[in-house]
Amino acid sequence: MPFRTIIEPFRIKTVEPIRHTTRAQREFALKTAHYNLFLLKAQDVLIDLLTDSGTGAMSSAQWAGMMQGDESYAGATSFYRFEQAVKEITHLAHVIPTHQGRAAERILFGSLLKPGDIVPNNTHFDTTRANVEYRKATALDIPIPEARDPQLEHPFKGNIDLEALEKVLQENPGRVPLAMITVTNNSGGGQPVSMANIREASRICHRHGVPLFLDACRFAENAWFIKLREEGYQEKTPREIAQEMFSYVDGCTMSAKKDGLANIGGFLAMNDGELAQRCKNMLILTEGFPTYGGLAGYDLEAIAVGLHEVLDEDYLRYRIRSVAYIGEELIRDGIPIVRPPGGHAIYIDAKAMLPHIPQHEYPAWALSLVLYLEGGVRTAEIGSVMFGQQPDGTEKPAPMELVRLAFPRRTYTQSHADYLVEVLLHVNGLKDRIRGVRIVEAPPTLRHFTAKMAPAHGSLVAKE
Numbered sequence: 001m002p003f004r005t006i007i008e009p010f011r012i013k014t015v016e017p018i019r020h021t022t023r024a025q026r027e028f029a030l031k032t033a034h035y036n037l038f039l040l041k042a043q044d045v046l047i048d049l050l051t052d053s054g055t056g057a058m059s060s061a062q063w064a065g066m067m068q069g070d071e072s073y074a075g076a077t078s079f080y081r082f083e084q085a086v087k088e089i090t091h092l093a094h095v096i097p098t099h100q101g102r103a104a105e106r107i108l109f110g111s112l113l114k115p116g117d118i119v120p121n122n123t124h125f126d127t128t129r130a131n132v133e134y135r136k137a138t139a140l141d142i143p144i145p146e147a148r149d150p151q152l153e154h155p156f157k158g159n160i161d162l163e164a165l166e167k168v169l170q171e172n173p174g175r176v177p178l179a180m181i182t183v184t185n186n187s188g189g190g191q192p193v194s195m196a197n198i199r200e201a202s203r204i205c206h207r208h209g210v211p212l213f214l215d216a217c218r219f220a221e222n223a224w225f226i227k228l229r230e231e232g233y234q235e236k237t238p239r240e241i242a243q244e245m246f247s248y249v250d251g252c253t254m255s256a257k258k259d260g261l262a263n264i265g266g267f268l269a270m271n272d273g274e275l276a277q278r279c280k281n282m283l284i285l286t287e288g289f290p291t292y293g294g295l296a297g298y299d300l301e302a303i304a305v306g307l308h309e310v311l312d313e314d315y316l317r318y319r320i321r322s323v324a325y326i327g328e329e330l331i332r333d334g335i336p337i338v339r340p341p342g343g344h345a346i347y348i349d350a351k352a353m354l355p356h357i358p359q360h361e362y363p364a365w366a367l368s369l370v371l372y373l374e375g376g377v378r379t380a381e382i383g384s385v386m387f388g389q390q391p392d393g394t395e396k397p398a399p400m401e402l403v404r405l406a407f408p409r410r411t412y413t414q415s416h417a418d419y420l421v422e423v424l425l426h427v428n429g430l431k432d433r434i435r436g437v438r439i440v441e442a443p444p445t446l447r448h449f450t451a452k453m454a455p456a457h458g459s460l461v462a463k464e
């Protein structure tokens, strides 16, 4: 191709207006939302990068598929289409639909874990960790050491530490009912995991008789990184790469709100028939019959089509490139981000950007509030508000203080990206005046969703 520009590989058929607000309006909105961006009204947000989960645009083929939704309570045609789409990629024997990823986690852990167990993972996502801990088991994060240094470049910074995995399994026989690998590693910066790492982790687990599960939320983005960066995969299609990734594991949990390109849905899949039966029994108790699992027939159709579209090369090239573009602009402007840029998100290293704010005043949370105040952009803290609260009620600072800019799929365009870079530059210009925040009130678990916060020193941005 003689042209360099990678364009959005779609044209727009339906539009949804977004609303500009004034700084004064946003100041008021923040106060009303107790300085917690989760408590804002979406209509007060201009560019919403809170999450890439369920926020993407569906294609015309997905909407057309939804019209064919079979809403039969049991044995719906839509279930079989969905099941086939999942099996074509994963080759896993039993596919159980759930309303989203965390339902798959709860059902899996509810069927497998007992108090005192340990679940190793490269890095648990917050709901995964919470669901493990809810069973009184330990969620153990063992990413490779390189993952802890935000500025360090590594092609597969999402890898699990194989030595640490071997050690946990050796030292805790009978206490590790499963190990997990999260692709891509969301809480660790949206970084990919290499095929070699998955293959070797699988070998180690199987030598110890422990099943390995993928948290497969962003499996297609991970497959694309393997194609770009791992020796021997350049000529393979994303589908072939994904199939190989799944060939090493015994099961997976999945949120179809990410690489299912759907607005809701998820699944649990595995080879162990006896475990699948136990999971289905629990599914019936809280989600629904095993051929719909809490979803409408039309949701299953949207996911079936989405799983096909997400492996399209033009889509993946555009997806990964457009996130990298923003990352490169920020690096050029001296804004510290987790390097290299992740698949679905850019993570700003708030500890490096705001060294004057101590961790107990939550620098990443403060930065996310200022990004909204100044530019109407909503992001998410992945730092000590999210991870600082320990199961025993004590507080421990998180290893990193990150602000995540997560990009909904097929939703924003290049000019939104350029606006965003401008906002970040502007905020970087006033970084020395940004002040910390404090917790006013918080629930005992997953506090970031509902905590009431306040500026620790009167205002978020000190006067000049």
Ligand code: F0G
Binding pocket: 050, 051, 052, 053, 100, 101, 102, 103, 125, 127, 128, 182, 186, 215, 217, 254, 255, 256, 257, 265, 266, 406
């Ligand atoms: N695992 C990972 C790696 C995730 O990123 C998420 C969700 C889940 C599991 C749970 O899936 O939301 O469908 O229940 N992540 C979203 C995010 C919420 O913003 O990163 P869910």
